[in-house]
Amino acid sequence: MERRTTAWFSQHLSTEMPLVAYGHAGPPLLMFPTAAADYLEYERFHLVEAIKPYIDAGKLRAYSINSVNRYSLLNEQMPAPLKAELLSRYDRYITDEVLPLIRKDCAGGEVRPLTTGASLGGTLSVNAYFKHPDLFRGVIAMSGSYDIRPYLHGYYDDNVYFNNPVDYLSNLNDDYYLPILRRADKILIMSGQGAYEAPERSRALSDILNSKGVPHQLDLWGEDVNHDWPWWRKMLPHALGKLL
Helix, strand or coil, X not given: CCEEEEEEECCCCCCEEEEEEECCCCCEEEEECCCCCCCCHHHHCCHHHHCHHHHHCCCCEEEXXXXXXXXXXXXXXXXXXXXXHHHHHHHHHXXXXXXXXXXXXXXXXXXXXXEEEECHHHHHHHXXXXXXXXXXXXXXXXXXXXXXXXXXXXXXXXXXXXXXXXXXXXXXXXXXXXXXXXXXXXXXEEECCCCCCCHHHHHHHHHHHXXXXXXXXXXXXXXXXXXXXXXXXXXXXXXXXXXX
């Protein structure tokens, strides 16, 4: 499996941001790490190995990046307004810095990535896709929470609203993004129903999408399926098999 790493100083985040890419051909998959983890987490926990057959067959290129969760949502010392602002800056890092790299790498092929992630990575993957359905082609969200307000302890502003999927999707009635979403065929919301999972969060997101006429698949696994790596290593290959 071809593997490449790079890093650059992000103009939007004012810090060096690394990226690892896997594969030589195929449509791109952009992976967001869990919690406060880094860009190599999916490699360390063998999720990349779990999707290796797709990568080796040239059916997929995977790209994994850092998040800003450790400085934003999970940082209790960071004032809430700065937490929310950092999420908006992270969004611009993705659209203005990461996506051009992927487009260049995939020149001549599909240049709109699927997004994916588990836990808080699922949250970020949903936010990236639904904010930019014209730039991404779908999302595989695993065991996510789609309401960031509990991390902000009552603080609310435009940066919170526009990075909180349950809010902006509930109010989405525009003539540009909503028609794109209503033509979508690669939205998969997944969760277990076992220990430390919260399937009601996936159901709530699904209910909002249903209310807006956005086609998607809600895939809830059994009560033995916990919020843990062995299950995400099963979920992602299963999802790719349905969407690729």
